[in-house]
Amino acid sequence: MASDEPCLIASKSAIRGQISGKQDLIVEGRVEGHISLESNLTIEESGSVEADMDVDQVTVKGEARGEVVAARSAVLHATARVAGNIRAPQIIIEDGAKFSGTIEMEVELPASIKAGGA
Amino acid sequence: MADKETVIGSDTRISGEVRGEEDLVVRGRIDGKIQLTQTLTVEKGATVQADLDVGHLVVLGAVVGTIVASESVKLMSTARVVGDLASPRLTMEAGAAYRGRVDMGDIAAARAAASSRAVQRPAVSEKPAIRPAPPRMATLAKAIVATKASAPVAPAAARSTVTPSASVPAPASPPAFPRVAGAMGAMTPAWAKKKIRRR
Amino acid sequence: MAKEKDTKPMANTVIGSSIVIDGEITAEESLTILGTVKGKISVAQNLAVEAGATVEADVEAQTVTVNGRLTGNVVARERLELKPEAKMVGDAKSPRIVIADGAGFKGNVDMDV
Incomplete structure (x- = not known):
């Protein structure tokens, strides 16, 4: 788990490349590339991430684009603008959030519905 | 009732x-x-x-x-x-x-x-x-296809038009990288390109 | 919007006046129709075709009360009642049949005698 201080990409900063680690990451600036965390990723309102994200939890208040895989949960706040595919056991979307893409979750349908879906 | x-x-x-x-x-x-x-x-x-x-x-x-x-x-x-x-x-x-x-x-x-x-x-x-x-x-x-059936598809131009600004305006403050067609193109899923091109 | 608390007490089906259903309805409870239903209706309890409603369907129910327009064959296991505003075209089969003054009816009656 994240034991250290969270890592902050400030609003005037931009990083391109691969970010991986065990610390929480807060993005107020811009990240392009790949983010792989065993902890939480927070994209603030000013933040913009264009990356494949493989994290424990992701919270989006700004802009995100890419493949998102969250081991625990993905939260799209009302200000979020997200394009991409999200896979997570729990996904929360607030009213006002904009999302375009696919959502992949385990859906346990009642037995009366014949197994549909992909 | x-x-x-x-x-x-x-x-x-x-x-x-x-x-x-x-x-x-x-x-x-x-x-x-x-x-x-x-x-x-x-x-x-x-x-x-x-x-x-x-x-x-x-x-x-x-x-x-x-x-x-x-x-x-x-x-x-x-x-x-x-x-x-x-x-x-x-x-x-x-x-x-x-x-x-x-x-x-x-x-x-x-x-x-x-x-x-x-x-x-x-x-x-x-x-x-x-x-x-x-x-x-x-x-x-x-x-x-339904919306853009008649529009010509230009795959070559597609990559350069992949910018988040079309549907989701990028914040002004963080510096943007010059777009490298190969890298970003590979990263953006095919559907996203289509989507943006559509707008 | 989520009216979870009154789910059970009113476990009946009501088809509102602007609703049009094309297909088959199977209800193990009572069914009230104010709108339009075409197809087939099977109700375990009471079927009410209210004034203003249009039903073009073969109907089977315990009791059937018609005050609207019904075209189709009706089997009411207990009772069929055509109220004053009813207009029914079709065959009626029920041990008890009431046709009120003012009701219109065209079809055969089978009271299983």
């Missing part, structure tokens, strides 16, 4: 097509197709296996089918939903389970695609066959 709102009771099952210009609450089961200008509420324990074209949709139960909502979709914590979804507003509570493609942009195109697909399907007979949900990618492709 004073206000006579439309309720499909928990021990009622409808197979076929339901149309209307009022709110509809489903506690039982509907298989087929629902077209409603107002709010469709699928209660906990209810099952709807149908293509939906509604104003608002509130789901606490199970829904399988293509969803077009001209106003909003709310997936409450007990919702179990499989199918492509088009709506300008979508909220999802913790606990809600959903699988499918979400389009919060062009509802008219999504509706056109959904209805053209409905026309292709044979009319609802006495016993509508239980229909597996349509493949998701195919549905989107269809929606895009």
Whole structure:
């Protein structure tokens, strides 16, 4: 788990490349590339991430684009603008959030519905 | 029963097509197709296996089918939903389970695609066959084809036009990298390119 | 919007006046129709076709009360009642049949005598 201080990409900063680690990451600036965390990723309102994200939890208040895989949960706040595919056991979307893409979750349908879906 | 709102009771099952210009609450089961200008509420324990074209949709139960909502979709914590979804507003509570493609942009195109697909399907007979949900990618492709059937596709120009500014304005403050076509192109899924090109 | 608390007490089906259903309805409870239903209706308890409603369907229910327009064959296991505003075209089969003054009816009556 994240034991250290969270890592902050400030609003005037931009990083391109691969970010991986065990610390929480807060993005107020811009990240392009790949983010792989065993902890939480927070994209603030000013933040913009264009990356494949493989994290424990992701919270989006700004802009995100890419493949998102969250081991625990993905939260799209009302200000979020997200394009991409999200896979997570729990996904929360607030009213006002904009999302375009696919959502992949385990859906346990009642037995009366014949197994549909992909 | 004073206000006579439309309720499909928990021990009622409808197979076929339901149309209307009022709110509809489903506690039982509907298989087929629902077209409603107002709010469709699928209660906990209810099952709807149908293509939906509604104003608002509130789901606490199970829904399988293509969803077009001209106003909003709310997936409450007990919702179990499989199918492509088009709506300008979508909220999802913790606990809600959903699988499918979400389009919060062009509802008219999504509706056109959904209805053209409905026309292709044979009319609802006495016993509508239980229909597996349509493949998701195919549905989107269809929606895009439907809107942009006549527009020339320019694959070469596509990569350079992949900027987030089209649908999601990038914040002004962080410096942007010059776009390297190869790197960003490879990273942006094919559908996203299409999507942006469309706008 | 989510009216979870009154789910059980009113476990009946009501088809509102703007609703059009094309297909089959099976209800293990009572069914009230104010709108339009075409197809087939099977109800375990009471079926009420209210004034203003249009039903074009073969109907089977415990009791059937018609005050609207019904076209189709009706089997009421207990009782069929056509109220003053009813217009029914079709065959009626029920041990007890009431046709009120003012009701219109065209079809055969089978009271199983």
